[in-house]
Amino acid sequence: MKKRPFYITFFLCVLVLAVVCFTGCSEEEVQGTSVDISYLNKNETKLVKETHYLQGDDIKENIVEVLTLLCTVPENKELRATLTSGINIVTYTLEDDQVTVSLSEKYKDIPRTTEVLTRAAIVRSLTALDGVSCVMITINGEPLTDTSGNVVGIMTADMFVDNAGEMVEAQDTKVMLRLYFANEEGDGLIAVNRELSHNADVSNVSMEKIVLEQLIKGPANEETYPVISPDTKIVSVTVKDGICHINFDSAFETAINNVTTDVTIYSIVNSLSELSTVNKVQISIDGDSDNKFRDKYDFSTVFERNLSLVN
Numbered sequence: 001m002k003k004r005p006f007y008i009t010f011f012l013c014v015l016v017l018a019v020v021c022f023t024g025c026s027e028e029e030v031q032g033t034s035v036d037i038s039y040l041n042k043n044e045t046k047l048v049k050e051t052h053y054l055q056g057d058d059i060k061e062n063i064v065e066v067l068t069l070l071c072t073v074p075e076n077k078e079l080r081a082t083l084t085s086g087i088n089i090v091t092y093t094l095e096d097d098q099v100t101v102s103l104s105e106k107y108k109d110i111p112r113t114t115e116v117l118t119r120a121a122i123v124r125s126l127t128a129l130d131g132v133s134c135v136m137i138t139i140n141g142e143p144l145t146d147t148s149g150n151v152v153g154i155m156t157a158d159m160f161v162d163n164a165g166e167m168v169e170a171q172d173t174k175v176m177l178r179l180y181f182a183n184e185e186g187d188g189l190i191a192v193n194r195e196l197s198h199n200a201d202v203s204n205v206s207m208e209k210i211v212l213e214q215l216i217k218g219p220a221n222e223e224t225y226p227v228i229s230p231d232t233k234i235v236s237v238t239v240k241d242g243i244c245h246i247n248f249d250s251a252f253e254t255a256i257n258n259v260t261t262d263v264t265i266y267s268i269v270n271s272l273s274e275l276s277t278v279n280k281v282q283i284s285i286d287g288d289s290d291n292k293f294r295d296k297y298d299f300s301t302v303f304e305r306n307l308s309l310v311n
Contacts (some may be wrong), residue, residue, distance in 0.1 A: 001023045020238055027147045027294050034060060038070045038121035039079040044114045048079055059131045063092065063099060066125050082121040090140060093143045097133040098154065099126050102141055110300070119144075134238065153236035159206040175207070178274040179214055180267040180310065181224035186258035190224045208244050208278065209237045211271050227267040229254040235286065242279035244272050244298060252285055253294065261294045266306045273305040280304050 008091040032053035039048055052069055056062040060219060067089055070082040083089070083103075087110075090102040101122065110118060123135045134154045136142045141153045175196045180189040212234050231254065235247040246268070255264075265283070272278045281303045283293065292298055 006277050021189065031132075032056075035062070035066065036125070037066065037082075037128075038124045039074050039076075039082055040114070040117055042078055042080055044080075044111075044117065047075075047117055047124070049124075050074060050076065052095065060094060060100065061127065061128065063094060063132070066129065067092065067101070070122060071230070073167050082118055082125070084251045094132075097131060098136060099132050099134075100136045100138060100153070101126075105140060107139055121154075123159075124157045139236045149256060151233065152233060153209075153234065154238050156238070162261050166179045175210070177211060177214060179211070180270045181215075181219045181229075182257070182259045182263050182267065183311055184225060186225065186263060187260050187309075189263060189270065191270075191310060192219065192221075194222060195219065206237065206239075207275055208239060208272060210232060210236060210245065211275065212268070215267060215271060227259055227264050228252065228255050229256050237278050242277070244281045246281065246283050247287055248285050249287055252283075255294070262295050263309060265293070265297065265303060269303040270307065271311070272303055274278075 002288060008230050032055045034051055034053055036049040037052050039050060040046075041048055052065075054062045054065045057063050071084075071089065073081045073084075081248045086104070086106045088104040088106070090104055092102065093100045107115075107118075119137065122137065126132050126135050134156050136154050137152065143153070145151055177194045177196065178191055178193050179194055182188070195216070198208065216228050216230060216232050216234075218228075229251050231251040233249040233250055233251065237244065238246070238247050255261075268283070269281045272281055282299075282301070283303075285291075285293070288299060290299065
Protein backbone atom coordinates (compact mmCIF):
# COMPACT_ATOMS: atom_id res chain seq x y z
CA MET A 1 0.00 0.00 0.00
CA LYS A 2 1.57 3.27 -1.16
CA LYS A 3 1.56 6.21 1.20
CA ARG A 4 -0.68 9.03 0.16
CA PRO A 5 1.10 12.44 0.17
CA PHE A 6 -0.69 13.96 3.14
CA TYR A 7 0.45 17.53 2.67
CA ILE A 8 -1.37 17.70 -0.69
CA THR A 9 -4.66 16.25 0.44
CA PHE A 10 -4.46 18.12 3.75
CA PHE A 11 -4.58 21.54 2.10
CA LEU A 12 -7.24 20.42 -0.37
CA CYS A 13 -9.33 19.34 2.58
CA VAL A 14 -8.77 22.63 4.40
CA LEU A 15 -10.04 24.37 1.26
CA VAL A 16 -13.15 22.18 1.22
CA LEU A 17 -13.82 22.94 4.88
CA ALA A 18 -13.38 26.66 4.28
CA VAL A 19 -15.90 26.59 1.41
CA VAL A 20 -18.40 24.76 3.60
CA CYS A 21 -17.93 27.24 6.46
CA PHE A 22 -18.38 30.35 4.28
CA THR A 23 -21.46 29.17 2.36
CA GLY A 24 -23.55 29.76 5.47
CA CYS A 25 -25.59 26.59 4.96
CA SER A 26 -27.84 25.51 7.80
CA GLU A 27 -27.31 22.04 9.27
CA GLU A 28 -30.36 20.78 7.39
CA GLU A 29 -28.91 21.98 4.08
CA VAL A 30 -25.49 20.44 4.61
CA GLN A 31 -24.94 17.47 2.34
CA GLY A 32 -22.37 14.84 3.18
CA THR A 33 -21.49 12.03 5.51
CA SER A 34 -22.03 12.79 9.19
CA VAL A 35 -19.27 11.75 11.59
CA ASP A 36 -18.57 12.40 15.27
CA ILE A 37 -15.19 14.04 15.86
CA SER A 38 -13.70 13.83 19.35
CA TYR A 39 -12.14 16.96 20.85
CA LEU A 40 -10.45 17.64 24.19
CA ASN A 41 -12.12 20.08 26.54
CA LYS A 42 -10.17 23.15 27.64
CA ASN A 43 -9.10 21.50 30.90
CA GLU A 44 -7.88 18.41 29.04
CA THR A 45 -9.85 16.12 31.34
CA LYS A 46 -12.32 14.55 28.93
CA LEU A 47 -13.36 14.15 25.30
CA VAL A 48 -16.48 15.66 23.78
CA LYS A 49 -18.00 14.62 20.46
CA GLU A 50 -19.16 17.07 17.83
CA THR A 51 -20.90 16.09 14.60
CA HIS A 52 -19.39 17.22 11.30
CA TYR A 53 -20.41 16.58 7.70
CA LEU A 54 -17.73 15.27 5.37
CA GLN A 55 -17.62 16.21 1.72
CA GLY A 56 -15.31 13.45 0.49
CA ASP A 57 -16.36 11.05 -2.26
CA ASP A 58 -14.54 8.01 -0.88
CA ILE A 59 -13.01 6.60 2.30
CA LYS A 60 -9.55 8.08 1.67
CA GLU A 61 -10.89 11.60 1.23
CA ASN A 62 -12.99 11.17 4.38
CA ILE A 63 -9.93 10.09 6.35
CA VAL A 64 -8.10 13.23 5.24
CA GLU A 65 -11.05 15.39 6.29
CA VAL A 66 -11.15 13.76 9.73
CA LEU A 67 -7.42 14.28 10.20
CA THR A 68 -7.84 17.90 9.12
CA LEU A 69 -10.63 18.43 11.64
CA LEU A 70 -8.46 16.95 14.40
CA CYS A 71 -5.88 19.64 13.63
CA THR A 72 -8.46 22.44 13.48
CA VAL A 73 -9.62 24.55 16.42
CA PRO A 74 -13.38 23.87 16.84
CA GLU A 75 -15.92 26.71 16.87
CA ASN A 76 -17.00 25.68 20.37
CA LYS A 77 -14.77 27.80 22.62
CA GLU A 78 -15.01 25.21 25.40
CA LEU A 79 -13.03 22.76 23.27
CA ARG A 80 -9.53 22.70 21.81
CA ALA A 81 -8.08 21.04 18.76
CA THR A 82 -7.04 17.44 19.30
CA LEU A 83 -3.64 17.86 17.63
CA THR A 84 -1.93 21.12 18.62
CA SER A 85 1.40 22.39 19.98
CA GLY A 86 3.26 21.89 16.73
CA ILE A 87 2.22 18.22 16.28
CA ASN A 88 2.16 17.54 12.56
CA ILE A 89 0.66 14.62 10.67
CA VAL A 90 3.55 13.34 8.59
CA THR A 91 1.53 10.87 6.53
CA TYR A 92 -1.14 8.22 6.72
CA THR A 93 -1.88 4.88 5.05
CA LEU A 94 -5.04 2.82 4.65
CA GLU A 95 -4.79 -0.95 4.38
CA ASP A 96 -7.95 -3.04 4.55
CA ASP A 97 -9.83 -1.52 7.52
CA GLN A 98 -6.75 -0.18 9.35
CA VAL A 99 -5.50 3.41 9.26
CA THR A 100 -1.89 4.05 10.27
CA VAL A 101 -1.13 7.67 11.18
CA SER A 102 2.46 8.91 11.47
CA LEU A 103 2.89 11.94 13.75
CA SER A 104 5.88 14.19 14.30
CA GLU A 105 8.30 13.93 17.23
CA LYS A 106 6.46 16.72 19.06
CA TYR A 107 3.80 14.19 20.00
CA LYS A 108 6.21 12.73 22.56
CA ASP A 109 6.12 16.02 24.50
CA ILE A 110 2.42 15.71 25.40
CA PRO A 111 1.81 15.15 29.14
CA ARG A 112 0.87 11.56 29.91
CA THR A 113 -2.81 12.06 30.80
CA THR A 114 -3.36 14.39 27.84
CA GLU A 115 -1.66 11.88 25.53
CA VAL A 116 -4.12 9.15 26.56
CA LEU A 117 -7.04 11.41 25.69
CA THR A 118 -5.40 12.56 22.45
CA ARG A 119 -4.83 8.98 21.40
CA ALA A 120 -8.43 8.08 22.21
CA ALA A 121 -9.70 11.07 20.21
CA ILE A 122 -7.72 10.06 17.12
CA VAL A 123 -8.87 6.45 17.28
CA ARG A 124 -12.52 7.24 18.01
CA SER A 125 -12.75 9.90 15.30
CA LEU A 126 -11.23 7.71 12.59
CA THR A 127 -13.13 4.54 13.53
CA ALA A 128 -16.36 6.55 13.34
CA LEU A 129 -15.92 6.25 9.57
CA ASP A 130 -17.50 3.33 7.75
CA GLY A 131 -14.67 1.12 6.55
CA VAL A 132 -12.26 1.91 9.41
CA SER A 133 -12.25 -0.42 12.42
CA CYS A 134 -8.76 0.07 13.88
CA VAL A 135 -5.93 2.61 14.04
CA MET A 136 -2.19 2.47 14.60
CA ILE A 137 -0.12 5.52 15.56
CA THR A 138 3.57 5.87 14.78
CA ILE A 139 6.07 8.63 15.48
CA ASN A 140 7.92 9.38 12.25
CA GLY A 141 7.31 5.79 11.24
CA GLU A 142 8.43 4.27 14.56
CA PRO A 143 5.76 2.43 16.61
CA LEU A 144 4.22 4.40 19.48
CA THR A 145 5.16 2.96 22.90
CA ASP A 146 3.65 3.31 26.37
CA THR A 147 5.45 4.41 29.55
CA SER A 148 6.87 0.89 30.00
CA GLY A 149 8.39 0.87 26.51
CA ASN A 150 5.85 -1.61 25.14
CA VAL A 151 4.54 -1.05 21.63
CA VAL A 152 0.95 0.20 21.81
CA GLY A 153 0.10 -1.41 18.47
CA ILE A 154 -3.31 -1.54 16.83
CA MET A 155 -6.15 0.24 18.67
CA THR A 156 -9.93 0.08 18.43
CA ALA A 157 -12.51 2.47 19.88
CA ASP A 158 -13.67 0.03 22.55
CA MET A 159 -10.17 -0.14 24.07
CA PHE A 160 -10.72 3.17 25.86
CA VAL A 161 -12.61 3.83 29.08
CA ASP A 162 -16.02 5.24 28.15
CA ASN A 163 -18.43 7.32 30.21
CA ALA A 164 -22.04 7.55 29.02
CA GLY A 165 -20.86 7.00 25.46
CA GLU A 166 -19.69 10.60 25.15
CA MET A 167 -16.55 11.11 27.23
CA VAL A 168 -13.25 9.46 27.84
CA GLU A 169 -11.72 10.43 31.18
CA ALA A 170 -8.80 9.44 33.35
CA GLN A 171 -10.26 7.05 35.90
CA ASP A 172 -8.95 4.94 38.75
CA THR A 173 -10.78 1.63 39.08
CA LYS A 174 -9.80 -1.79 40.33
CA VAL A 175 -9.56 -4.69 37.91
CA MET A 176 -9.41 -8.33 39.01
CA LEU A 177 -7.61 -10.71 36.65
CA ARG A 178 -7.48 -14.49 36.80
CA LEU A 179 -4.08 -15.60 35.50
CA TYR A 180 -2.57 -19.04 34.96
CA PHE A 181 1.10 -19.66 35.79
CA ALA A 182 3.20 -22.85 35.82
CA ASN A 183 3.58 -25.26 38.71
CA GLU A 184 7.04 -26.17 40.02
CA GLU A 185 7.45 -29.06 37.59
CA GLY A 186 6.42 -26.94 34.61
CA ASP A 187 3.87 -29.48 33.40
CA GLY A 188 0.73 -27.96 34.89
CA LEU A 189 -1.03 -24.67 35.56
CA ILE A 190 -2.07 -22.92 38.76
CA ALA A 191 -4.75 -20.21 38.70
CA VAL A 192 -4.13 -17.03 40.70
CA ASN A 193 -6.12 -13.82 41.13
CA ARG A 194 -4.37 -10.47 40.63
CA GLU A 195 -5.86 -7.05 41.36
CA LEU A 196 -4.67 -4.08 39.32
CA SER A 197 -5.40 -0.37 39.37
CA HIS A 198 -6.90 0.53 35.99
CA ASN A 199 -6.04 4.23 35.84
CA ALA A 200 -4.85 6.83 33.36
CA ASP A 201 -1.61 4.93 32.77
CA VAL A 202 -3.42 1.88 31.42
CA SER A 203 -6.82 3.17 30.32
CA ASN A 204 -5.55 3.29 26.76
CA VAL A 205 -4.62 -0.40 26.86
CA SER A 206 -7.05 -3.22 26.13
CA MET A 207 -7.76 -5.78 28.85
CA GLU A 208 -6.36 -8.47 26.54
CA LYS A 209 -3.02 -6.67 26.38
CA ILE A 210 -3.01 -6.09 30.14
CA VAL A 211 -3.46 -9.85 30.68
CA LEU A 212 -0.54 -10.63 28.37
CA GLU A 213 1.68 -8.01 30.02
CA GLN A 214 0.94 -9.53 33.43
CA LEU A 215 1.80 -13.04 32.18
CA ILE A 216 5.10 -11.73 30.80
CA LYS A 217 5.75 -9.91 34.07
CA GLY A 218 5.44 -13.26 35.86
CA PRO A 219 4.04 -14.47 39.18
CA ALA A 220 4.12 -12.44 42.37
CA ASN A 221 4.67 -15.37 44.76
CA GLU A 222 6.93 -18.40 45.12
CA GLU A 223 4.15 -20.93 44.66
CA THR A 224 3.86 -20.41 40.91
CA TYR A 225 6.43 -20.02 38.12
CA PRO A 226 6.81 -17.96 34.91
CA VAL A 227 5.42 -19.29 31.64
CA ILE A 228 6.77 -16.73 29.16
CA SER A 229 10.24 -15.27 28.69
CA PRO A 230 10.35 -11.80 30.29
CA ASP A 231 12.12 -10.52 27.17
CA THR A 232 8.99 -11.15 25.08
CA LYS A 233 7.44 -8.09 23.44
CA ILE A 234 3.81 -7.80 22.34
CA VAL A 235 3.76 -6.55 18.75
CA SER A 236 -0.04 -6.37 18.56
CA VAL A 237 -3.19 -7.84 20.06
CA THR A 238 -6.68 -7.53 18.58
CA VAL A 239 -10.02 -9.25 19.11
CA LYS A 240 -12.45 -10.02 16.31
CA ASP A 241 -15.53 -12.22 16.55
CA GLY A 242 -14.40 -13.51 19.94
CA ILE A 243 -10.96 -14.60 18.67
CA CYS A 244 -7.96 -12.86 20.22
CA HIS A 245 -5.15 -12.54 17.66
CA ILE A 246 -1.73 -12.10 19.29
CA ASN A 247 1.52 -11.23 17.56
CA PHE A 248 4.65 -11.65 19.73
CA ASP A 249 8.24 -10.94 18.77
CA SER A 250 10.77 -13.76 18.39
CA ALA A 251 11.64 -13.81 22.11
CA PHE A 252 8.39 -15.70 22.67
CA GLU A 253 10.03 -18.76 21.11
CA THR A 254 12.49 -18.96 24.02
CA ALA A 255 11.52 -21.69 26.47
CA ILE A 256 11.74 -20.68 30.12
CA ASN A 257 12.84 -23.10 32.87
CA ASN A 258 11.30 -26.52 32.27
CA VAL A 259 7.85 -25.27 31.24
CA THR A 260 6.25 -27.41 28.55
CA THR A 261 4.91 -26.00 25.30
CA ASP A 262 1.34 -26.86 26.31
CA VAL A 263 1.68 -25.01 29.60
CA THR A 264 2.98 -21.89 27.84
CA ILE A 265 0.19 -21.94 25.26
CA TYR A 266 -2.67 -22.65 27.63
CA SER A 267 -1.50 -20.22 30.28
CA ILE A 268 -2.19 -17.57 27.63
CA VAL A 269 -5.38 -19.12 26.28
CA ASN A 270 -6.92 -19.83 29.68
CA SER A 271 -6.01 -16.40 31.08
CA LEU A 272 -7.48 -14.57 28.09
CA SER A 273 -10.57 -16.79 28.09
CA GLU A 274 -11.41 -15.45 31.54
CA LEU A 275 -12.33 -12.18 29.77
CA SER A 276 -15.86 -11.85 28.44
CA THR A 277 -14.53 -10.67 25.07
CA VAL A 278 -12.43 -13.77 24.29
CA ASN A 279 -13.53 -17.30 23.38
CA LYS A 280 -10.53 -18.44 21.34
CA VAL A 281 -6.91 -17.43 20.77
CA GLN A 282 -4.56 -17.44 17.77
CA ILE A 283 -0.83 -16.75 18.16
CA SER A 284 1.83 -15.67 15.68
CA ILE A 285 5.47 -14.57 15.94
CA ASP A 286 6.60 -11.47 14.04
CA GLY A 287 3.50 -11.81 11.90
CA ASP A 288 4.43 -15.32 10.75
CA SER A 289 1.40 -17.62 10.70
CA ASP A 290 2.85 -20.32 8.42
CA ASN A 291 5.39 -22.10 10.64
CA LYS A 292 5.12 -24.04 13.90
CA PHE A 293 5.61 -22.99 17.50
CA ARG A 294 8.43 -25.11 18.98
CA ASP A 295 7.77 -27.70 16.24
CA LYS A 296 4.46 -28.67 17.84
CA TYR A 297 1.63 -26.29 17.02
CA ASP A 298 0.88 -24.62 13.68
CA PHE A 299 0.46 -20.89 14.06
CA SER A 300 -2.80 -21.27 12.15
CA THR A 301 -4.23 -23.19 15.14
CA VAL A 302 -7.07 -21.47 16.97
CA PHE A 303 -6.87 -22.51 20.63
CA GLU A 304 -9.77 -22.89 23.04
CA ARG A 305 -9.79 -23.00 26.84
CA ASN A 306 -8.19 -26.17 28.27
CA LEU A 307 -8.51 -26.68 32.01
CA SER A 308 -7.11 -30.22 32.02
CA LEU A 309 -3.66 -28.81 32.80
CA VAL A 310 -4.87 -26.86 35.84
CA ASN A 311 -3.86 -28.39 39.18
